[in-house]
Amino acid sequence: MKQAGLSTSRSSPRKYSDEEKARFVARVAQVRNVSKVSRELGINRVTGYAWAHRAGIFTSDDANERKTKFLGLRADGVPRADAARQLGIEQHQAMDWDRGIRSFAKGRIYPDGKVVIYKQDEILANVRRPRTTWAQGEHIRLDRVEQVIDARYLSLREREHLKDLSAQGLSIRKIASQLGRAPSTISRELKRNTTERGHYLPHTAHRLSVKRRFRPKTVKLATPGALRDYVTAKLEKRWSPEQIAHRLRKDHPDEMEMRVCAETIYQAIYVHAKGELKRELTASLRRGRKRRKPRKTAEQRTPRFVDEMVPISERPNDVDDRVLPGHWEGDLIAGTQNRSAVATLVERSTRYVVLGHLPGDHGADFVRESLVRALRPLPEQLRRTLTWDQGAEMAEHKAFTVATDMDVYFCDPGSPWQRGTNENTNGLLRQYLPKGADLRQYTSEQLAMIAEELNGRPRKSLGWDTPAERIAALLEPA
Template identity: 45%
Template sequence: MSYTHLTELEREFIARQLQEKQSKREIARRLGRNVTSICREVKRSCDEHGQYRPIHAHQRAHQNRRIARRPRKLASRYAEGLWAKVRFKLERAWSPNQISLWLQRAFPDTPDYQVSHTTIYHHIYLLPKGELKRQIVSNLRQEGKKRKSSTQGNGKTWIKELIHARPEEADLRVRLGHFEGDLLLGGKSSPGAVGVLYERTSRRVSLIKLERRDAYSAYQGFASVLKRMPVGACLTMTYDQGSEMAEHERISDATGIKVYFCDPHSPWQRGGVENTNGLLRQYLPKGMDMSELTQYQLHRIAMELNERPRVTLKGRSPNEVWTHMLDGLTFEEATNQPLLKI
């Protein structure tokens, strides 16, 4: 038997029966309704004094049904252009939240283009089964990273300064030039790795192809990128206690950057690069042979990440904030600028 909504007369009957101290089970029996339906109806339609209000209950139920029948923006026959834009961003691995932020900034005077991330998710999962849906849904998945510690024990005499000595401005995220670093590893048989540099203020990412996982390769790779940073934008780097950073003094000599180390087993002390590693697994899955990658491929991946709007940047992308702050703007000013075409 299909479910039918309570009518206005039934709600008035419920109110009278409650006033006569009838039990909800007895009311349900007299109406031929499930007792659970009556309990739920009474619970959600009582005022602050616990009094059931049938008129208010019926008006609210009518309003809820009207809202439920309203076509969502992305399902409207007029929304082909909007869906094309949303789909394009989804295929570039943008999240629905990032797309919603971008639409607000890119089309501020077009109310029909203002859709929430919830609406985008809803539309995706209403798509018919097929290759398109599989591709889009796969782009939404982010597998958590179970990071294997590179710490091999005590006796790391090359570790000089821990994170507690790092300048306070690195914690405040008000100035460019404070980085977090890490290696992203592939399969056990893959000799190569990807160096990851995450700038804490702008959230901008740089990726570096490393032929091997050793300290000398890390020194060459990180130094080559840091040396090209603009003047004043190469201040500190925070790293875990992995042995690949044993040549950190050579990196400092080559670039002027100061390297600080996290406490053992404390990945949250450089949470930005840890989160970035999770995003990178969309492109560089576990088990992949990193030695087959080219630097150009890594550059393209970094560019995609750096062009995505971030909630922490008020809908701006890392590239936008990086560019504005290099031009002399403060972080607050950079995150309040209009949409920048990069």
């Protein structure tokens, strides 16, 4: 230490009372972490180690024993964070032990003999190397001192430069300009890491920033409260996590604590939920899966319609704009072994859903009558066109046009995306009408209730309005 030019003398040491010493010793006996307790009680760390050593609570032998146990766990392949947590070691201390770094009051000593001084911005070689002093603000190769994790985070080099610029009295915006960072980044850095005495210490700030990144953190929906109750209630109504996340902003515009993103809800269900809670939440999801599954492309449909038809290429262009209401898409969803079916209709501009009851056969005659019964009560301005796939169930499309005054257009073979709104709606309906079920058991009243619940869900494509709200606005008298 003397050969390196470091003084060990201290001026005007602080006087501690007996009560402070007793409180410190009792706390260390409980926590067994001198650094942590020293920060909590505002006591010098070196003084705290001396008190603990005299009290026989925390000695150098104890520290060496914990270091030996820590290095043994690391040799066995235990992650650093887990080993530190088992032994009650500070994360920065565990990192130093892992890298062979020794700390002292004024800096750190690295395995290659390099000494880093906190207060003087000096890097000293061992006694066999000449002492090197760096001018304030000069570029220093600190990549060997502290590894840069990612460009998003402030590095130790940037923090030391920030300290130099701040000491020169530069404003936050000028500092940000020289560092190439946003002014808000510099403002937060100084606010978070400035000590109570008004000093900004770059090495201390760097260690604190690393400590904040440690995981796991408290799960937002793991804590009971209004947000969790809201999410659970909407999941029970079969709302998707994305619908819940965006509707929260509409229902609670001024309550910032009522905010959660869709991914957080999925994480709460798939990762953090356990036992009965997990079974309840996964059952409320659209597909009811217990784990995530990669998306797959839809199966290609075999064209079956051979009668004369009007292709979708001849459909009016204003249908694609989704501005004028009254243009519908339709299809059948089949039950077990294709023995039962339900007719599904969705209006393109409002996403309003209507279901057609097919209690017996689902041939062309029965489908025509079901669609006529479902659409005839609607006003004339909501009955313009119908787009269907090339299924044989629409062989009576001309009779349907005569009964409803709606033109029918057919998609190209194997092109379900040409009526994508209806395909999406059929996927939503499968939550109520699952595959493999006998759909003849559902009455017309039950189908009406399913359609009503689906029309009451907020939709992303509607700015998180519901189809029922949109259709009601169209039917209101001018």
